[in-house]
Amino acid sequence: MVFSSVILGIETSCDETSAAVLADGHTLLSHITSSQIDVHHPYGGVVPEIASREHCLHIDAVVEKAMEEAHLEFRDLSAVAVTYGPGLVGSLLVGVAYAKALAFAAGLPLIGVNHLEAHVLVNLLEHPHMEFPLLALLASGGHTNILYFEDYLTYRVVGRTRDDAAGEAFDKVARTLNLGYPGGPPIERAAARGNEMAFELPRSLLEPGSLDFSFSGLKSAVLNLLNTARMKGHILNTEDVAASFQRAVIDVLLAKIRLALDHFPDTRALALAGGVAANSALRQALAVETQGQSRNQGQRESRNQSQWQSQRQSQHPYQYLPLYVPSVSLCTDNGAMVATAGYYYYLADRVSPWTLNAVPGLGF
Numbered sequence: 001m002v003f004s005s006v007i008l009g010i011e012t013s014c015d016e017t018s019a020a021v022l023a024d025g026h027t028l029l030s031h032i033t034s035s036q037i038d039v040h041h042p043y044g045g046v047v048p049e050i051a052s053r054e055h056c057l058h059i060d061a062v063v064e065k066a067m068e069e070a071h072l073e074f075r076d077l078s079a080v081a082v083t084y085g086p087g088l089v090g091s092l093l094v095g096v097a098y099a100k101a102l103a104f105a106a107g108l109p110l111i112g113v114n115h116l117e118a119h120v121l122v123n124l125l126e127h128p129h130m131e132f133p134l135l136a137l138l139a140s141g142g143h144t145n146i147l148y149f150e151d152y153l154t155y156r157v158v159g160r161t162r163d164d165a166a167g168e169a170f171d172k173v174a175r176t177l178n179l180g181y182p183g184g185p186p187i188e189r190a191a192a193r194g195n196e197m198a199f200e201l202p203r204s205l206l207e208p209g210s211l212d213f214s215f216s217g218l219k220s221a222v223l224n225l226l227n228t229a230r231m232k233g234h235i236l237n238t239e240d241v242a243a244s245f246q247r248a249v250i251d252v253l254l255a256k257i258r259l260a261l262d263h264f265p266d267t268r269a270l271a272l273a274g275g276v277a278a279n280s281a282l283r284q285a286l287a288v289e290t291q292g293q294s295r296n297q298g299q300r301e302s303r304n305q306s307q308w309q310s311q312r313q314s315q316h317p318y319q320y321l322p323l324y325v326p327s328v329s330l331c332t333d334n335g336a337m338v339a340t341a342g343y344y345y346y347l348a349d350r351v352s353p354w355t356l357n358a359v360p361g362l363g364f
């Protein structure tokens with residue numbers, strides 16, 4: 001089969017070594033990931049030095065397997081795309097050095113991809129015809145942002161976290177509950193069996209009208225709740241704590257999306273992105289939100305637990321808004337998102353110089 005473009009995407013920004021081969025922007029010919037989760041698990045988080053060593057050990061095999069499964073040779077590629085930031089510097093360097101050497105040797109263009117953009121753009125893999133302007137909620141381990149996209153590659157950051165990212169809050173609460181790392185999946189599993197109304201936890205919305213986030217107060221409230229109970233010799237039900245915490249995070253994310261829709265009434269679609277987008281309770285809540293809720297329930301301060309619940313239950317006719325959510329396997333870090341972003345950069349001629357370097361603190 002003849003393709004007009006074939007992009008190899010390489011991701012090594014944190015603890016996944018991943019490569020994907022993408023044809024014509026929407027046909028994933030292969031997608032191989034070597035996860036380090038088990039290696040870092042005993043430490044309760046990612047150990048940067050171990051992460052870079054693991055990438056060094058696995059990147060060659062991961063890329064070779066991706067090419068083999070795609071039944072292609074390097075000369076069949078149109079470009080090599082690689083995450084160059086943000087992320088852990090040692091981890092990023094492995095991918096960047098590898099991609100550079102490969103592209104140079106094979107005479108291919110090198111495309112440095114912004115990992116944050118890739119998280120959002122992976123939605124285009126499954127939905128190449130998203131409507132614009134589009135509001136994207138990016139919630140990962142290091143970032144929580146609302147982005148207003150005018151087009152595939154033209155966007156503005158309209159909301160950001162002022163302290164912890166949503167995923168970071170999941171990870172820290174999970175550590176306190178002894179649920180392991182990464183925290184999102186075990187919290188989600190525990191929450192599914194818990195009562196989300198069991199504990200009244202704060203939902204910080206910041207000043208009226210703000211699209212920014214703050215999760216550190218919620219995280220501290222959970223830690224205080226557990227410490228106070230421990231001191232009194234009480235044992236709290238982990239599942240109830242997890243459910244109440246998860247509900248509070250989702251309530252804040254939904255409140256900010258509602259507010260963003262009020263700020264940008266020309267929005268034609270919503271997209272979810274980042275590791276936290278793998279959370280099925282969030283995915284479900286957003287699906288309900290885009291099909292049943294009123295658009296103009298702005299921000300209200302100091303709602304109590306039951307007010308939050310009744311707000312969720314009050315269904316107003318809501319103009320149907322397309323909601324794009326990546327498949328669960330495409331939410332957390334992966335090579336397919338880099339290949340997809342690489343494809344759109346390639347179309348826009350955004351080729352990188354051979355001096356491309358890792359930029360750990362890369363923003364938008």
Ligand code: KG4
Pocket residue numbers: 014119139140141142143166167168170171182183184185188274275276277278279280331332333
């Ligand atoms: O996007 P990602 O893979 O890496 C970064 O770029 O940060 O996101 C990882 C984050 C972690 O904090 C992890 O706990 C969270 O995403 N996460 C989840 C779920 N799966 C992963 N959070 C909530 N629910 C999940 N199912």
Ligand code: ZN
Pocket residue numbers: 115119140141274275332333
């Ligand atoms: Zn990520």
